[in-house]
Amino acid sequence: MTKMIFVNLPVRDLPVARTFYEAVGATNNPQFTDETAACMVFSETINVMLLTHAKWATFTTKPISDAHKAGEVMLALSCDSRDAVDAMVDAAGKAGGIADCNPLQDYGFMLNRSFQDPDGHVWEAVWMDPQGMPAHG
Known part of the structure; x- marks a missing residue:
């Protein structure tokens, strides 16, 4: 499974x-x-x-943290393209969330934009081209 x-x-x-x-x-x-x-x-x-x-x-029994005031978790969702990243974050802003709550990260081969939902939970929309990644070594 x-x-x-x-x-x-x-x-x-x-x-x-x-x-x-x-x-x-x-x-x-x-x-x-x-x-x-x-x-x-x-x-x-x-x-x-x-x-x-x-x-x-x-x-x-743990209290619920206020995600508007304190970091709790950052969740990342992969997207199929740079345009899909932009569309997700833009939709979040239009739907009552906060677009680009963290600085945009654009490395050419990877784009990362973040948003908050109405309760303050932070999400990242990420696109990456593994073939464009710099070689390690």
Whole structure:
């Protein structure tokens, strides 16, 4: 079986978060969605579980950090092209997130732009051409 990842994120407003993730390219899996959670699918192996704060509290007793004030995690999603990176980050900004919350990194063979979702979780949209990477040695 292929390994999958389910990124679990606490969100303040589930409908707002779901709309945001749809705007940046995820689709909703209704099989794992209800009034407390939404499963947002980026690929066959990448899923983001958006959890209300009440639902989140059923999984851990740790307090929910305010991602607007403190770093918690930075998640990177690969994109098929430089244009796809730009489209994802631009869509994030238009959908209520913050585009380019970290400095753009453009190395020619690799482009990395970041954005925050409405809850402050940081994502990177990354494109890389492995054939263009500098040789090590």
